[in-house]
Amino acid sequence: MTERGVRVRQREETRRALLGESRRLFTERGYGAVSLAEIVGAAGVTKGALYHHFDGKEELFRAVLEDVQQEVGRRVAEAAGAHEDSWDQLVFGCREFLAATTAPGIQRIMLVDGPAVLGWTAWRAMDEASSARHLTEALTVLVDEGVVPAQPVAPLAHLLSGAMNEAALWLATSTDPADLEHTTAALDRMLDALRAA
Amino acid sequence: MTERGVRVRQREETRRALLGESRRLFTERGYGAVSLAEIVGAAGVTKGALYHHFDGKEELFRAVLEDVQQEVGRRVAEAAGAHEDSWDQLVFGCREFLAATTAPGIQRIMLVDGPAVLGWTAWRAMDEASSARHLTEALTVLVDEGVVPAQPVAPLAHLLSGAMNEAALWLATSTDPADLEHTTAALDRMLDALRAA
DNA sequence: CTTTTTCACATACCGATGGTACGCGAATTC
DNA sequence: GAATTCGCGTACCATCGGTATGTGAAAAAG
Numbered sequence: 001m002t003e004r005g006v007r008v009r010q011r012e013e014t015r016r017a018l019l020g021e022s023r024r025l026f027t028e029r030g031y032g033a034v035s036l037a038e039i040v041g042a043a044g045v046t047k048g049a050l051y052h053h054f055d056g057k058e059e060l061f062r063a064v065l066e067d068v069q070q071e072v073g074r075r076v077a078e079a080a081g082a083h084e085d086s087w088d089q090l091v092f093g094c095r096e097f098l099a100a101t102t103a104p105g106i107q108r109i110m111l112v113d114g115p116a117v118l119g120w121t122a123w124r125a126m127d128e129a130s131s132a133r134h135l136t137e138a139l140t141v142l143v144d145e146g147v148v149p150a151q152p153v154a155p156l157a158h159l160l161s162g163a164m165n166e167a168a169l170w171l172a173t174s175t176d177p178a179d180l181e182h183t184t185a186a187l188d189r190m191l192d193a194l195r196a197a
Numbered sequence: 198m199t200e201r202g203v204r205v206r207q208r209e210e211t212r213r214a215l216l217g218e219s220r221r222l223f224t225e226r227g228y229g230a231v232s233l234a235e236i237v238g239a240a241g242v243t244k245g246a247l248y249h250h251f252d253g254k255e256e257l258f259r260a261v262l263e264d265v266q267q268e269v270g271r272r273v274a275e276a277a278g279a280h281e282d283s284w285d286q287l288v289f290g291c292r293e294f295l296a297a298t299t300a301p302g303i304q305r306i307m308l309v310d311g312p313a314v315l316g317w318t319a320w321r322a323m324d325e326a327s328s329a330r331h332l333t334e335a336l337t338v339l340v341d342e343g344v345v346p347a348q349p350v351a352p353l354a355h356l357l358s359g360a361m362n363e364a365a366l367w368l369a370t371s372t373d374p375a376d377l378e379h380t381t382a383a384l385d386r387m388l389d390a391l392r393a394a
Numbered sequence: 395c396t397t398t399t400t401c402a403c404a405t406a407c408c409g410a411t412g413g414t415a416c417g418c419g420a421a422t423t424c
Numbered sequence: 425g426a427a428t429t430c431g432c433g434t435a436c437c438a439t440c441g442g443t444a445t446g447t448g449a450a451a452a453a454g
Contacts, residue, residue: 162363
């Protein structure tokens with residue numbers, strides 16, 4: 001079927017190597033502390049290859065961030081999709097988001113460097129396009145169904161999104177495993193308050 | 198009284214010029230996009246002066262961030278202190294925090310670049326030392342008084358802090374003035390849920 | 395099969411940036 | 425008034441992100 005060809009295969013392989021190594025380095029040491037020389041070195045290519053695939057360091061980061069966000073978005077969607085009830089979709093989607101973003105390979109790129117490197121507005125747009133969209137949708141459904149009292153969804157979505165982002169960052173540094181339970185419990189209570197008449 | 202002397206006065210003046218101009222530039226264009234050459238140029242000095250007062254670009258930013266955080270912390274403390282009731286202190290402290298961090302001169306430095314430049318852990322420690330401390334204290338008092346059900350305060354503080362941070366960033370980009378009311382209302386409801394038995 | 399074109403990538407180079415070493419001169423100290 | 429401090433300017437350096445150009449193999453054209 002797909003005639004592939006040596007050309008395109010090598011191209012994709014190089015691109016994946018660049019994305020993979022830069023993601024690893026960005027995760028370990030942050031965007032600002034990683035040089036392009038390191039990235040291309042780790043990927044086994046040169047800057048020529050990097051600039052052939054990406055428009056610069058910032059665009060490379062954007063591509064990495066897109067991967068990370070899609071990964072999180074997919075996990076959230078799967079967790080939510082496992083439930084029929086709209087309310088359960090919200091709750092379990094939120095829990096999965098918390099679990100996914102607590103992982104070390106996600107945090108720094110998605111929650112810390114993302115807004116600083118690309119600007120908060122651009123970051124927000126990307127976030128909305130991937131994981132945050134699920135939250136907005138879930139809330140909209142619940143309002144439409146009357147489970148949650150009628151109100152603008154956007155403020156609610158931002159409050160909850162921010163709460164979970166910060167909580168995830170904190171949990172990642174926490175040493176006490178009970179913190180996760182406590183946070184989940186507190187989050188559950190916050191969510192539960194939404195459907196109080 | 199204070200014999201001041203030409204030496205110390207000039208020193209303080211230079212330091213204030215560097216802090217002021219760098220705060221302005223960091224706010225306008227972000228940490229990464231501002232060069233030291235620009236800063237010293239705007240402040241009317243040279244790099245020699247900058248490195249005499251600060252250990253580098255990162256430490257200069259840290260000093261600026263400290264100023265910004267103290268400013269916010271003071272506003273929150275004042276707003277909360279205007280009320281006797283512990284619950285009112287929490288509510289009005291949160292509202293003031295939202296108002297303070299929605300201002301353009303605060304946002305980028307405190308909420309976007311801060312964690313990325315200094316690392317989330319260091320940023321958190323600084324935040325806790327200034328504005329976030331008030332939130333933790335207020336919640337602790339409320340739990341002690343029995344107004345809020347007994348529970349670990351830290352998870353709650355992080356959830357609320359993150360919620361307000363994100364909300365402030367969103368509000369700053371929002372064009373609809375009604376968004377502020379809606380967000381405040383939603384936040385009030387979130388807080389109010391804390392004292393439901 | 396031969397020629398031509400494409401293109402994925404390497405090499406060499408550039409201006410700008412953060413950072414350092416050192417010198418100077420006026421304010422302070424003795 | 426001599427000695428010393430120190431706030432700051434000057435000159436310089438390594439490294440960074442980014443660009444221009446070369447090259448060789450794969451693909452297309454003949």
